[in-house]
Amino acid sequence: MRKTIKALTLLVITMPVIATAxxxxxxxxxxxxxxxxxxxxxxxxxxxxxxxxxxxxxxxxxxxxxxxxxxxxxxxxxxxxxxxxxxxxxxxxxxxxxxxxxxxxxxxxxxxxxxxxxxxxxxxxxxxxxxxxxxxxxxxxxxxxxxxxxxxxxxxxxxxxxxxxxxxxxxxxxxxxxxxxxxxxxxxxxxxxxxxxxxxxxxxxxxxxxxxxxxxxxxxxxxxxxxxxxxxxxxxxxxxxxxxxxxxxxxxxxxxxxxxxxxxxxxxxxxxxxxxxxxxxxxxxxxxxxxxxxxxxxxQDPLGIAAIPWRDYGDFEVWFKPLHNGDYALAFMNRSKEPYSLSWDFTGLNVFDVDDPNGWKSYTFDHPFIMQDLWSNKIIGKTGDTVKRVLKPRETLVIRLIKQ
Known part of the structure; x- marks a missing residue:
């Protein structure tokens, strides 16, 4: 009986610890x-x-x-x-x-x-x-x-x-x-x-x-x-x-x-x-x-969303991150030890976030965006333009799409 009471006491003590953190x-x-x-x-x-x-x-x-x-x-x-x-x-x-x-x-x-x-x-x-x-x-x-x-x-x-x-x-x-x-x-x-x-x-x-x-x-x-x-x-x-x-x-x-x-x-x-x-x-x-x-x-974007692994081509990947003010960020990552010739067109593309807490969400590029290279801090065009770049080995091009 004493063992039973002790076990119940431990249960009462332990369970609220997890519940009230x-x-x-x-x-x-x-x-x-x-x-x-x-x-x-x-x-x-x-x-x-x-x-x-x-x-x-x-x-x-x-x-x-x-x-x-x-x-x-x-x-x-x-x-x-x-x-x-x-x-x-x-x-x-x-x-x-x-x-x-x-x-x-x-x-x-x-x-x-x-x-x-x-x-x-x-x-x-x-x-x-x-x-x-x-x-x-x-x-x-x-x-x-x-x-x-x-x-x-x-x-x-x-x-x-x-x-x-x-x-x-x-x-x-x-x-x-x-x-x-x-x-x-x-x-x-x-x-x-x-x-x-x-x-x-x-x-x-x-x-x-x-x-x-x-x-x-x-x-x-x-x-x-x-x-x-x-x-x-x-x-x-x-x-x-x-x-x-x-x-x-x-x-x-x-x-x-x-x-x-x-x-x-x-x-x-x-x-x-x-x-x-x-x-x-x-x-x-x-x-x-x-x-x-x-x-x-x-x-530090206050929306606090982790990037979506949008495209996976083996040694080349594209990650997408929505931002709080309607802008987007994209990372074009060359994982390989060799250069990668990037040619990217946003026309007709969509990103689906199936992990959105409010249910899956879709992002489009139909609205015009200005493209900013975040490492060079240069404007490199608009989303109607094709992004062309030879990525160095292990280089990642990070672009912010600034909503107009």
Missing amino acids: EKFPELGKTPPMGWNSWNKYHCEGINETIIRKQADAMVSSGMKEAGYEYIVIDDCWQNGRDEDGRILADKSKFPSGIKALADYVHSKGLKFGLYSDAGTKTCAGRPGSRGYEFMDAKTYAEWGVDFLKYDWCHHGKQLAEPSYTTMSQALEKAGRPILFSLCEWGESEPWTWAQNVGHMWRTTGDIINCFDCVNNGWGFGVLSILDQQRNIRKFVRPGQWNDMDMLEVGNGVLTYEENKTHFSMWSMLASPLITGNDLSNMDEKTRAILTNKNIIALN
Whole structure:
């Protein structure tokens, strides 16, 4: 009998946890933009000097002006708990403490983010938040944290939905508006259940600094991640974003055209734009890619629709994105290592969005549009004209059709 009562009690306690999760609804109306330490600095490279330097560079480089606002420290900032269970920063790396660092970031007009894990340990073996969710959330609020990336290592037999819901509730109870980023790797299809839990959720395993790599045990290349978004784009809308992981733009390896394609497609799909390079040491090409206001405007469009994979010709693809003011955006992507001769006529074409939340929707090109090349920032004609271009290997031509 005692076992039965205990089981019923657990049921009463557990079920409302899932039912009553509530993120801060005023946050994340457009895809979050910022910087994260992991891709460049990993575990061993972070310290408070580096983070301050990145905050300074986000302002001086024009990144802040372009819309980037979050400075996020990933794994390895923490190294223990005190006798009361309160999470402790690694004093060798952050001698001034996390609150002082958050205050510095805020003084630059930016927002500050931290990392934790739903399991007992983080992916690097530091203390996770399992069993300490409410204490950690209260600590983060006291420190002035604005963004929490929450990973999924060392979770044992935990289920993702209740685990992430618990932290979502803890953040709500702590009272400070904190954008909640679920880094669950897409294993339990968070796009189907996390709309009220968090503001963004990872859809795949980690990105690796490679354009066309398939999962090699460490992560996925740019094209592989892109291909995994095709059937889940319908879950994207304001306040709920499929996170295609952090950008590798500016970290070497990718060519100039690959970097532009990477940035273009993350923007077309309305993925959060979280850079992962050294902002204090960007060359001009990298800076120009990451601050291209034409491309960023597609990502930040308030309609919040992820691009439709409209045409697939193997090594050549066309993606279509409707915009809030009646404009359209199109990405003509050459996936191959060879040039592609593009000749495109809009006459008589239609785009059907079968995933529209109000039922399938059709878009036509019957209304006259002016065509703007968003990378060159040049007007290249009208929709009655044929688009002709030799696309370089891995190049993506992004056009905005401006309604007349």
